[in-house]
Amino acid sequence: MSNRILQGASTGGSSSNDAAASAAFNARRQSTISQAYTQSEYSESEFGEQDNGWDDWEDEEGMAACDPQCLFCAQTFPSAREVFDHCTHTHGFDFLRARQQFDLDFYQSIRLINYLRQQAQEVENFAETTCWEGLKDGEEAFLADDEYLRPVLEDDSLLFAFEDLDLEEGTADEAMLMMTPQGEVPKRRMTRSSWEDVVPTTDLERLLLKQVQQAEEKLFAMEVQHHNLEQQFQEYRARVKESFFDTLEDATARSVVSQSGRSRAGGEGEKEKREKEMDRVRTEGYRDYIYENKDIFKGKTVLDVGCGTGILSMFAAKAGAARVLSVDNSDIIEKARKNIVENGFQDVITLFRGKIEEIKLPCKVDIIISEWMGYFLLYEAMLDSVLVARDRFLVPGGILAPSQTRILLTTTSDESFLDDSIHYWNDVYGFRMSTMKENVLREAVVDFVSPETIVTNTVTIKDLPHQSITVAGLDFVSEFDLEMQRDDHVSAFVGYFDTWFTRDGKDVPLEVGISKEELKEHQMNGFTTGPVYTRSEETHWKQTMFVLEKAIVLKKGDHIKGTFYCNKNHMNPRALDLRVVYEVVRVEKTEEERPEDKADLTFFLR
Known part of the structure; x- marks a missing residue:
């Protein structure tokens, strides 16, 4: 799943390498940030200049560093060194030696770790590997694939530990190459040539000199590392305050409705x-x-x-x-x-x-x-298990609660999603980074949509009567026809679901909606996860956006007709592969061809 808050943290850098460095440096915090901080949880004072104690984050629940886990199996160890030793002796792969042998840089090493993590999750019996030979020449495609810059494992301490091991074993020459972004390193206490003037005359002097040299080399390397990390962290903090927190404030503005009393949250708790x-x-x-x-x-x-x-x-x-x-x-x-x-x-x-x-x-x-419901109803949902329970244990005529769910589709004109997700890469500190859009474009965005930005009607793309639907029926293809309700533009498709509880478990007719009046009339209970006007009606499921690369400018009465495809991912059945094929049908015909009027788009929820 791609939460836009998470995107704000992970894509806020000035390059793909910056993004990777940030992801590695902040790996233990990334997943918790996306879960713990929503759009309306901060007051301005929380991000003032007085807030300098970022180390306090380590004390938050769930922030403590976890023992590093093997790259192949689920076994954990007290230190990264022991993990790599285990990988060498048990799984036949020496990570540190391979890194040196193939001259893998920091970012290739991050990709290698995350690639192995993904293999461990997706490849059957990968934990039983005794001799891994997936790295043959250092030119493997996954070493250049930015998809593997994203942490696969939550709280993955290996992503910021392997560099320390290299530094401990490195030479002074390697440390000298660790330049800061401005090309400066801490001034060394004694240069290499100074040691050449010291001539030992006894074995003891030679031993002592060697120990002093090694200590000096190690101390200098640690000083360089500390200097670099401190400067990188300050730069990263500045970027986060500019992009991540600004993103939260923008999202808050969208989430906040015009009614009084719905202001941005701020107090403790x-x-x-x-x-x-x-x-x-x-x-x-x-x-x-x-x-x-x-x-x-x-x-x-x-x-x-x-x-x-x-x-x-x-x-x-x-x-x-x-x-x-x-x-x-x-x-x-x-x-x-x-x-x-x-x-x-x-x-x-x-x-x-x-x-x-x-x-x-x-x-x-x-x-x-x-x-059992998940994002977009079916992402990481337990419905498969519920249907198994129905078939195994429910008596004939028994009731399922909820009895029915329905996935709906509409559109939004809120272009800030487009700006945050796509247009950001058009100008990153003065540089164009269009290639970074590719993966972002495919990620469905989970966030709140303000109801004022909905510009078309809403249609059902999947009706799920729980009494009769099968597991195979959870993959679906659905035609849709969305009509513009006013002159405006469309920047994203919006998906959400409604839920009904019935007294007899029977199907809810398609014409019956989810309003309180309709529920009362038909003696049912239920709720919606769609865009709502009051915070008290919001749900943690939010809405799911399928953001377009370019907004479509439309007139009232124009139609967007197309087909929506939803399938479980073949490698991970809890994830979703989604596809939207559409064509714009305009009331006012024109011979001018507009690229955005027709598209075949793929998205995913991971």
Whole structure:
């Protein structure tokens, strides 16, 4: 997945090499930044000149450095040196020797680490490698592929540790080559020629001289490294404050609506409040359905797939379920167990740890509840597992909650996404870097869209009735026809999903929407993840943007007709490969051909 906040941090440099250096230097923080900081979480004072203690970030939850992990398997070690020794002796690949042998620079080394990380995730039995020979001449394509400048493994300490090992083993000549961006190095205490004037006369003097020389060389190398890192960090901090935080403020401005009381957040604890607000729509959606339909749950057997903390299971138990079977395959189930005992539901709720595809349950169930949805509904979603649970354990006529979801497509005129994601590379400190657009263009952007920027109607591109849909049916191809509602331009397609809970589990007719009035009329519950006017209605799923390289200027009544393709990635079924093929049909015909009026675009969510 590409979150635009994450892009702001990782692409804010002045070149692809700067971006890589920033990614390596900040590897432990990158994923946490994207998860922990949303658009409306800062006051201006938080980024003032007084905020010089960036080292405080190390104390934040989850920021502590993790033990480095093997490049081939899941084993971890206390130090990077031990990791590389393990790789050499167990997997037959000496990283440090290969780096020296093929004269790999810093960025090629980063690519090599991330390439091996990706192989470990995608290649079957890669952890059992005993002699890796994937690096033969130092000219391999992946060593030049900027895709591998992005960290594959969260908190990957190897990305900033291997340079230290090289410096410890390097010579003074190598240290002398470590120039700062301005071409300056710290002044050396004693030059190499000065040592040539010292002539030892005994074995002891020769030994002492050698030790002094080695200590001097090492100290100088460390001084150079410290000087370079300090200057790089200051430059990186300045770039972050210019691009990353400005991006947050821009996003906040878009996310903030004109109503009073919806201002940018700022106080201590606002992040937690914000996250709770975005979870509120989801959690209360389930709670309201269960509590408002207690007659459905009373005396029934309920299955909670992916129970997490157990909140949905406890809702069901409190609503009168006779038995609740709660399944999860992660350590959090132990927390759920304590939560359930603390609230006195241990006689109703039984927990099972394991995969729903493999686990054995004592009986069939009347109702399945699960919070399985991901970004764009299907990214990293658990729906496959829920459908397996349906086929294995749900009684005929049983209910799935939610009962139905629907993926919708519309467009936005908000060109700031285009500016931040694409146009940025047209002028990076006075240089054009068009080649950097290639991967950015393919990344779907997860962020909030202001409803005022929606310029076409909204159409359904995938309807998912949970009672009958199959796993194979989750890949889809859908035609769409979007009509401009006013004279404006289109800078991105926008995708999101709606969710319904029904009393009988039956399909929701396509003409039924998600408004409160319609839900009440049809005795259903539900919520939307689309653009909304109040923060209290926002969800953590946000919206998914498919940004165009060039905005399309259109008139009211013009149409964008096309086909939307959605497929699971063949290497990682939790990821999505997406494709949008479209053509503009204008009310006012013109013989002038416009390149942006027709396109075949590919995107991905990783």
